[in-house]
């Protein structure tokens with residue numbers, strides 16, 4: 041087989057694994073947002089604040105340590121968590137003020153390189 045054919049077959053195989061992982065990430069995020077939606081309802085019903093900076097500090101420290109163990113850039117892990125948590129807080133605020141997650145809500149201050157124009161919850 042010519043080198044370019046070998047390379048292209050290998051690329052296809054690698055992309056299959058990447059696609060599987062991307063699918064798993066979407067499923068995991070969907071489950072996470074289902075749970076945070078319940079947290080948002082609980083917080084709204086009991087008058088708790090949407091955000092909890094102390095909890096976030098613990099989560100960031102834990103994820104940075106896990107990232108280091110796994111040879112993932114800890115700064116990326118922190119940025120990724122912050123991105124998700126910012127969206128969750130937005131949802132919590134929507135639930136508290138309207139009783140529902142506003143699908144038109146967008147995050148304005150995204151970390152560099154991250155952007156969204158859709159809501160992660162397909163409610």
Ligand SMILES: O=C(O)C(=O)C[C@]1(C(=O)O)C=C[C@@H](O)C=C1
Nearest residue numbers: 076079091092093095096125128
């Ligand atoms: O644990 C909470 O209190 C949440 O609201 C969940 C969550 C998260 O997404 O992990 C979101 C916002 C808080 O600031 C901290 C954590």
